Amino acid sequence: MKYSMVIPAAGQGKRMNAGKNKQWIELKGKPLIAHTLSVFEEDPWCREIILVVNEAEKEQFHELIDRFSFQKVTKVVPGGAERQHSVFAGLKAVAETDLALVHDGARPFVQRDNIHELVVKATETGAAILAVPLKDTVKKAKGETVTETVDRASLWAVQTPQAFRLPVVLQAHRQAAEAGYLGTDDASLVEQTGYPVSIVEGDYLNIKLTTVHDLIFANAILEQRERETYDSSGTRL
Numbered sequence: 001m002k003y004s005m006v007i008p009a010a011g012q013g014k015r016m017n018a019g020k021n022k023q024w025i026e027l028k029g030k031p032l033i034a035h036t037l038s039v040f041e042e043d044p045w046c047r048e049i050i051l052v053v054n055e056a057e058k059e060q061f062h063e064l065i066d067r068f069s070f071q072k073v074t075k076v077v078p079g080g081a082e083r084q085h086s087v088f089a090g091l092k093a094v095a096e097t098d099l100a101l102v103h104d105g106a107r108p109f110v111q112r113d114n115i116h117e118l119v120v121k122a123t124e125t126g127a128a129i130l131a132v133p134l135k136d137t138v139k140k141a142k143g144e145t146v147t148e149t150v151d152r153a154s155l156w157a158v159q160t161p162q163a164f165r166l167p168v169v170l171q172a173h174r175q176a177a178e179a180g181y182l183g184t185d186d187a188s189l190v191e192q193t194g195y196p197v198s199i200v201e202g203d204y205l206n207i208k209l210t211t212v213h214d215l216i217f218a219n220a221i222l223e224q225r226e227r228e229t230y231d232s233s234g235t236r237l
């Protein structure tokens with residue numbers, strides 16, 4: 001089973017407050033984006049990677065691709081003002097494919113077994129996302145006063161990758177652009193078209209590095225991974 005990959009990396013990392021795009025933050029001596037790209041470079045199911053970047057950082061990203069000899073990055077395309085614009089630009093650059101995956105450059109810890117489960121599900125249904133059941137008690141509030149405790153039994157914390165048949169997600173992005181709808185993930189655009197989106201239960205360690213606190217978790221996950229063993233296909237033992 002093969003898929004094409006779109007990786008948006010054209011953000012500014014404002015919430016990380018690192019004074020630069022967080023993709024360049026080093027984890028164990030390797031830039032964050034290189035950790036993410038390695039996952040897909042090494043996955044035999046991944047056919048091509050479209051990397052979406054800030055125009056001003058294009059040269060830096062090309063140097064990184066050369067430095068780590070990433071063979072599957074076939075295109076580096078300029079992003080837009082919002083994540084959604086960057087993803088749309090990436091999707092439009094995908095070569096003919098059945099299945100397109102979208103994955104945040106800032107989520108370096110996704111595991112191959114979860115990617116493959118997602119791909120199998122999306123091949124069957126046309127649209128699927130990785131998510132984990134919400135662990136926190138969730139409340140709504142008006143100002144500082146609680147108005148409601150929400151039943152978390154049906155709530156999921158959504159991750160990437162998100163996988164779609166290419167025409168399904170392209171149509172959703174086109175419709176969203178026309179309607180002026182801005183979502184925080186791609187599945188929400190597909191939902192707006194009425195197309196059903198399936199959930200595949202993922203892994204709590206597939207975190208997005210959003211604020212400085214996430215770097216503490218990131219380093220701990222990397223240390224744990226160094227202690228884990230994998231078989232020759234890259235599956236956890």
Ligand SMILES: Nc1ccn([C@@H]2O[C@H](COP(=O)(O)OP(=O)(O)OP(=O)(O)O)[C@@H](O)[C@H]2O)c(=O)n1
Pocket residue numbers: 007008009010011012013014015016022052079080081082083084086087104105106107208209210
């Ligand atoms: N205009 C944008 C905004 C975001 N992204 C990418 O989308 C992913 C998820 O977004 P987020 O974590 O919000 O990253 P930033 O936008 O960089 O962070 P912030 O919102 O804190 O500025 C990141 O890999 C980011 O580089 C992008 O390609 N283009």
Ligand SMILES: C[C@](O)(CO)[C@H](O)COP(=O)(O)O
Pocket residue numbers: 104158159160184185186208210
């Ligand atoms: C796509 C995403 O990673 C799913 O969790 C997320 O929505 C990205 O945007 P956010 O603004 O950081 O939530």
